[in-house]
Amino acid sequence: MAPSLSFSGLKIYLVEPSSMQAQLVLNMLEKLGARQSTRHFNSANEALSAMRASPPDAVISALYLPDMPGTELVCAMRANAALEWVPFILISSEIRPQVLDPVRQSGACCIIAKPFTLEQMQRALASVLEQIAPPEELKLDEDIHVEDLKVLLVDDSVMSRRYVRHLLEGMGIHQIFEAENGKAAVTALADTIFDLVLTDYNMPEMDGHALIEYIRTQSWQTEVPVLMVTSENNQGRLAAIEKAGVSAICDKPFAQSNIRDEIVRALRR
Numbered sequence: 185m186a187p188s189l190s191f192s193g194l195k196i197y198l199v200e201p202s203s204m205q206a207q208l209v210l211n212m213l214e215k216l217g218a219r220q221s222t223r224h225f226n227s228a229n230e231a232l233s234a235m236r237a238s239p240p241d242a243v244i245s246a247l248y249l250p251d252m253p254g255t256e257l258v259c260a261m262r263a264n265a266a267l268e269w270v271p272f273i274l275i276s277s278e279i280r281p282q283v284l285d286p287v288r289q290s291g292a293c294c295i296i297a298k299p300f301t302l303e304q305m306q307r308a309l310a311s312v313l314e315q316i317a318p319p320e321e322l323k324l325d326e327d328i329h330v331e332d333l334k335v336l337l338v339d340d341s342v343m344s345r346r347y348v349r350h351l352l353e354g355m356g357i358h359q360i361f362e363a364e365n366g367k368a369a370v371t372a373l374a375d376t377i378f379d380l381v382l383t384d385y386n387m388p389e390m391d392g393h394a395l396i397e398y399i400r401t402q403s404w405q406t407e408v409p410v411l412m413v414t415s416e417n418n419q420g421r422l423a424a425i426e427k428a429g430v431s432a433i434c435d436k437p438f439a440q441s442n443i444r445d446e447i448v449r450a451l452r453r
Contacts, residue, residue, distance in 0.1 A: 191218035191309045198224045199231045199245040199257065200275075209244060209275070212305045226250070228257040239266050242293070242312040247276035247283070255286040262290055262343055269350060271312045275300065281415065288415040288436040291347030295437060311439050319354025322448060330356040333451075334376065337362050338369040338383035338395065339413075344436075348382060348413065351440060355447070366390025366398070373403050380450060385414035385425070393425050400429040409450035413443065 196218060200206040206224050213219045223240075225231035228249045235243070243261070247254040254274055261267040271293035278284060279297075287295060293311045296304055322330050335357055339345045349360055361376060363369040367389040369381070381399065385392040396410055412425060415436040422433060431450040434443050 191216050191313070192220065193241075194218050194221060194309065194312065195241045196222040197231050197235060197240040197243045198222055199226075199228060199243065199249060199254070200224065201226050201246065201248075201250050205246065205275075209305075212302050215302060216306055216309060218309060228252045228254070228260075232257070232260060235261070235267055235270070236264070239270060241316055242271040242273065242309075244273045244275060244308075247274060247278050255283070258287055258290045258292060259343070262346075268346075269315075271315045273308050273312070281417070285415055289341040289344040291344065291350075292437045294439075314440055319351075320444065321356040322444065322451075324448060324451060328451060331358065333357050333379045334359045334361065336369060336372055336376075336378045336381045336383075338364075338366065338381065338387070338392070340364050340384065340387040344384065348443075351443065352382075354440075355444060366392065366395035369395055370398060370403075373399065373405055378405065378408055380447065381408055381410045383410060383412055385412060385421070393421065393428060396425060396428040396430050409453060411443075411446055411450050413438065 198206060198209055200209060210219060210222065213222050225234065229251050245254040245257055258272045261270060261272065272290065273293050274287050274295045275298065277298040284295060293315055294308045296308055324330060335352060337345055337348055337360055345362055352360055361372055363372050365387040383392045383395055392412055392414065399408060399410060400406055409431040411432050411434060412430050413434045413436060425433065431453065432446045434446050
């Protein structure tokens with residue numbers, strides 16, 4: 185299979201204790217033209233030491249590592265200024281939301297479920313290229329000026345807020361107000377007119393569903409577009425959110441182009 189994109193320049197660090205699984209990934213990377221600059225590590229600390237000396241373009245990691253789980257590895261990366269925005273790909277057979285949520289909240293590039301295909305690996309690397317490319321400013325209608333947009337970002341995860349803020353700033357949005365839950369968002373909505381609300385679902389005090397219901401029924405900004413960015417996968421809850429009046433739902437992890445397109449659509453409405 186010939187890749188439609190060039191991955192030959194990517195410097196990838198693979199963190200995988202299983203020699204069999206590592207060889208499988210390395211073989212796929214070779215077929216995709218990304219093997220030449222790939223380094224393999226058996227443990228998280230070994231990989232972190234190499235990253236601090238020479239940051240990679242992307243990290244592909246297993247979840248269960250001998251010294252720490254992949255969830256802690258990505259958190260350690262996000263705590264380091266030189267590694268904060270390095271794309272992270274998790275490969276795992278784990279399906280429990282409570283285990284995977286820290287990876288989703290970290291702004292991970294994607295999560296590849298085992299067993300996986302060459303096409304899935306290709307899509308993951310395509311997301312890496314998109315994430316490390318120079319940011320693309322929002323393309324809006326002539327009467328909407330990006331620099332004037334005011335966005336309310338609501339999420340109880342500091343790491344997730346930092347990542348989404350990073351994306352928004354790359355799109356040219358700089359008037360970003362943050363709230364750690366729906367209750368704090370209600371206070372912000374009472375004081376400031378917003379062009380867009382970006383909210384998580386699962387939050388303490390007041391979750392995203394309750395926030396959307398408040399905005400649509402009680403707020404004086406009932407028409408403001410609301411985009412939900414969430415790792416929630418319960419179809420019943422998602423259906424209730426749509427009924428409450430959400431403008432769009434974007435899953436975590438997400439491709440930058442997806443959230444950019446959703447923001448453009450929401451603002452044009």
